[in-house]
């Protein structure tokens with residue numbers, strides 16, 4: 001499932017092919033993904049110039065010359081492919097249409113952007129650019145973890161008195177935007193905090209220590225996504241998936257990476273999702 005760094009990598013890969021370009025043709029091959037597409041989506045996109053491609057949490061937002069903004073969400077299995085335009089050092093010819101190519105944008109620079117989503121948990125919507133903060137998917141989202149509004153004071157205030165496990169609190173998008181399961185596991189390992197510890201029982205100092213760790217974990221992942229783009233050999237121009245070296249995620253039963261720790265990484269299930277942690281290093 002794409003998380004914030006993967007979505008940022010997709011945005012970075014799409015931007016040179018889409019920004020400043022006009023959507024000459026928009027193929028919308030079915031009426032819906034997770035939710036119905038907006039009415040007349042193809043007509044509303046055709047002829048629109050993409051002024052800017054942004055990211056908010058795990059959503060890609062394309063501001064259009066029509067004063068509308070296109071929201072793109074990759075969901076669980078959504079994939080974006082660029083063809084007809086150089087991606088990093090590699091140029092990908094237009095591929096033959098695939099099953100599950102649900103939306104295809106033909107750009108004025110001959111780039112083709114294909115949204116393929118086998119499981120259809122992804123989404124696209126159109127909203128007035130001026131009213132995007134009121135969009136139902138965006139209005140309750142907390143500050144961006146890499147932005148200035150996310151800071152020590154904010155996190156301390158949000159976690160104060162909270163009876164939920166810290167793992168669950170960090171996954172709450174109202175507290176911080178875009179943090180998902182994988183990166184929360186990594187953050188808690190680096191912070192030395194047990195995922196089941198009650199959020200409100202963690203000292204202010206330790207809560208504050210998580211802020212730079214959250215920024216570092218995400219920035220490092222975005223950086224490795226960026227280098228994957230610069231060296232984009234993948235045959236079809238698909239964006240956004242790259243190799244990570246996680247210290248706990250999906251490593252249950254393996255030895256903790258902390259020198260001299262020697263304990264095995266454990267897995268527990270919290271709110272229906274796996275948490276991986278070291279019982280020695282995380283308290």
Ligand SMILES: [Zn+2]
Pocket residue numbers: 256257258261262263278279280281282
């Ligand atoms: Zn350990």
